Amino acid sequence: MTNADIAAIFTQIADILEYQGEGIFRVRAYRTAAHAIGSMVESLADIQADVNRFLTDIEGIGTDLAAKIKVLLATGTLPLLEELQAAVPAYVFELMRVPGLGPKKVKLLVEELGVASLDDLERACQTGKVQLLKGFGSKTQAKIVANIAFAKNPAHSRLLWSEADAIVQQLLTYLSTCSEVLQISGAGSWRRGQETVGDIDILVDSNNAQTVMNHLHSWPETTTVLLSGDTKTSVRGPRGMQIDLRVVKTESFGAAMQYFTGSKEHNVRLRSRAREYGLTINEYGVYRLTNHEDGESSEVAIDPSKNCSLAGRTEADLYAAVGLPWIPPELREGRGEILLAHNGQLPHLVELADICGDLHMHTTATDGENTLEEMLRCARQRGLNYIAITDHGQRVTMAHGLNAQRLLDQWGEIDRLNESLAVENDSPLVILKGIEVDMLEKGGLDLPDEVLEQADWVVASLHYGQSQPRQQITARIIEAIENRFVSVIGHPTGRLINRRPAYDVDIEAVIEAAARTGTFLEINANPWRLDLNEYHAFAAKQAGVKIVISTDAHSTHGFEVMRCGILQARRAGLEAKDIVNTRSLNGLRQLLQDRPKAKA
Ligand SMILES: [Zn+2]
Numbered sequence: 023m024t025n026a027d028i029a030a031i032f033t034q035i036a037d038i039l040e041y042q043g044e045g046i047f048r049v050r051a052y053r054t055a056a057h058a059i060g061s062m063v064e065s066l067a068d069i070q071a072d073v074n075r076f077l078t079d080i081e082g083i084g085t086d087l088a089a090k091i092k093v094l095l096a097t098g099t100l101p102l103l104e105e106l107q108a109a110v111p112a113y114v115f116e117l118m119r120v121p122g123l124g125p126k127k128v129k130l131l132v133e134e135l136g137v138a139s140l141d142d143l144e145r146a147c148q149t150g151k152v153q154l155l156k157g158f159g160s161k162t163q164a165k166i167v168a169n170i171a172f173a174k175n176p177a178h179s180r181l182l183w184s185e186a187d188a189i190v191q192q193l194l195t196y197l198s199t200c201s202e203v204l205q206i207s208g209a210g211s212w213r214r215g216q217e218t219v220g221d222i223d224i225l226v227d228s229n230n231a232q233t234v235m236n237h238l239h240s241w242p243e244t245t246t247v248l249l250s251g252d253t254k255t256s257v258r259g260p261r262g263m264q265i266d267l268r269v270v271k272t273e274s275f276g277a278a279m280q281y282f283t284g285s286k287e288h289n290v291r292l293r294s295r296a297r298e299y300g301l302t303i304n305e306y307g308v309y310r311l312t313n314h315e316d317g318e319s320s321e322v323a324i325d326p327s328k329n330c331s332l333a334g335r336t337e338a339d340l341y342a343a344v345g346l347p348w349i350p351p352e353l354r355e356g357r358g359e360i361l362l363a364h365n366g367q368l369p370h371l372v373e374l375a376d377i378c379g380d381l382h383m384h385t386t387a388t389d390g391e392n393t394l395e396e397m398l399r400c401a402r403q404r405g406l407n408y409i410a411i412t413d414h415g416q417r418v419t420m421a422h423g424l425n426a427q428r429l430l431d432q433w434g435e436i437d438r439l440n441e442s443l444a445v446e447n448d449s450p451l452v453i454l455k456g457i458e459v460d461m462l463e464k465g466g467l468d469l470p471d472e473v474l475e476q477a478d479w480v481v482a483s484l485h486y487g488q489s490q491p492r493q494q495i496t497a498r499i500i501e502a503i504e505n506r507f508v509s510v511i512g513h514p515t516g517r518l519i520n521r522r523p524a525y526d527v528d529i530e531a532v533i534e535a536a537a538r539t540g541t542f543l544e545i546n547a548n549p550w551r552l553d554l555n556e557y558h559a560f561a562a563k564q565a566g567v568k569i570v571i572s573t574d575a576h577s578t579h580g581f582e583v584m585r586c587g588i589l590q591a592r593r594a595g596l597e598a599k600d601i602v603n604t605r606s607l608n609g610l611r612q613l614l615q616d617r618p619k620a621k622a
């Protein structure tokens with residue numbers, strides 16, 4: 023079981039308990055634990071295996087939950103979970119997948135209207151019954167109709183990249199213990215760093231396919247063997263994920279990596295380029311096309327065992343055979359990358375090591391789980407040169423948002439911490455005085471300019487009034503962009519992958535305004551958000567807008583998601599120079615000063 027599996031189970035338990043009307047404290051305990059586990063880097067299995075460590079050392083995990091984690095790790099299930107699942111009909115879970123429908127709302131729909139499927143719910147909305155329920159209304163009803171379509175889309179049941187990655191890492195570690203494995207790699211959409219992953223592709227270089235496949239079959243996480251051929255097997259693993267394992271020979275390993283990494287669009291274009299070279303590419307290697315007397319060339323019946331492959335050991339060889347440099351997997355989407363490679367214009371994609379600072383995070387002053395000093399200590403350990411503390415402004419009452427006085431007090435504390443950091447000559451870390459201000463529903467920000475003026479860094483985000491019409495939302499965001507003290511727009515479209523669609527915003531107008539004023543746009547690296555998405559981030563770069571990649575960490579574990587933001591930026595073709603927080607602190611300050619709106 024991966025951390026994500028256990029977090030998902032705890033979330034489900036919390037949902038069912040809440041559905042059953044269980045007390046808020048018990049529900050909250052499971053939610054808090056799910057959140058803590060979901061954002062942890064280290065696997066619970068490792069902590070459990072270490073005799074010197076205790077699961078109860080993890081924040082939010084008491085003895086009861088620790089015992090449950092042990093059972094989950096040992097057996098893959100929990101008596102409580104099975105009991106709860108049996109007590110609640112399956113359609114309840116289906117209904118809870120509709121964004122905005124929590125356990126309480128679903129309970130009303132089921133009990134008052136007899137809703138027992140998404141189709142029932144759609145009909146109940148169409149006949150106007152839903153809006154009559156307590157706490158619903160006509161707006162909510164309209165939103166539910168829109169969100170049913172979202173829940174029905176099969177793309178929204180794929181795993182997040184970070185969840186799939188946890189499974190891939192576990193699998194690679196396990197398979198590497200098989201002595202017949204010479205080389206191993208994940209491929210497919212996981213390797214291309216897609217936001218979500220539908221199934222997992224693994225490639226192994228080995229001379230003994232059967233042994234390797236048997237090894238996968240006896241993986242404790244394998245629940246079902248779906249298919250078992252000579253060199254390919256498919257199994258179901260954690261969270262019902264399908265895993266396809268292919269075993270190839272060393273001389274074909276690179277060709278297979280290329281082929282099974284895809285995307286389909288990229289491969290179609292690469293194969294048509296190969297034909298221009300009189301070659302053909304398949305998963306075994308690169309072969310010369312046979313020329314017939316009528317001048318037609320043929321790529322049928324190329325038998326890898328009889329024909330000599332020109333390349334295929336490594337991906338680089340394969341690309342070189344068709345006159346191209348190696349193309350990073352994140353760019354292989356058939357969107358012009360082959361032409362860029364041909365012209366020697368592939369971008370030098372940004373890397374995790376390029377990142378110097380993190381400019382969006384929360385502390386216990388609002389809804390974070392760690393104190394300012396704990397965040398600071400962790401940032402130092404991670405080698406960051408600067409961080410901005412950006413707790414919520416006062417509009418976010420749920421998170422105990424900061425009013426002007428509490429914010430100024432926090433900045434006083436930051437001044438003191440910076441002074442003490444400065445005397446420790448080994449520490450290059452500087453804390454920036456920041457805030458995540460809220461764009462108010464009626465327009466304007468939740469803290470006055472006189473306060474924002476004193477900040478080093480201002481993130482402006484929209485958390486409320488997300489269902490307002492396009493024009494209104496766009497106007498709120500542009501107003502924030504035009505505020506001269508706003509540095510960056512946080513999670514600019516508000517979407518949560520698989521959970522909530524983006525709010526209706528004219529992103530082109532937002533990008534145009536950001537370019538005009540020199541306001542930055544965020545790629546929020548939280549794996550649920552990844553907002554901006556790759557298309558918007560690419561469009562922003564084209565318009566000359568600089569991007570900030572931020573973790574929005576709500577705990578010290580939260581820093582880890584930076585790599586998800588980096589992947590997102592790489593898929594958008596972004597280079598280090600496009601990213602604000604690859605700059606040194608002085609470079610960052612210069613960038614802020616040079617913005618058109620700072621000079622106006
Ligand atoms: Zn936010």
Ligand SMILES: [Zn+2]
Pocket residue numbers: 382383384458574
């Ligand atoms: Zn935030």
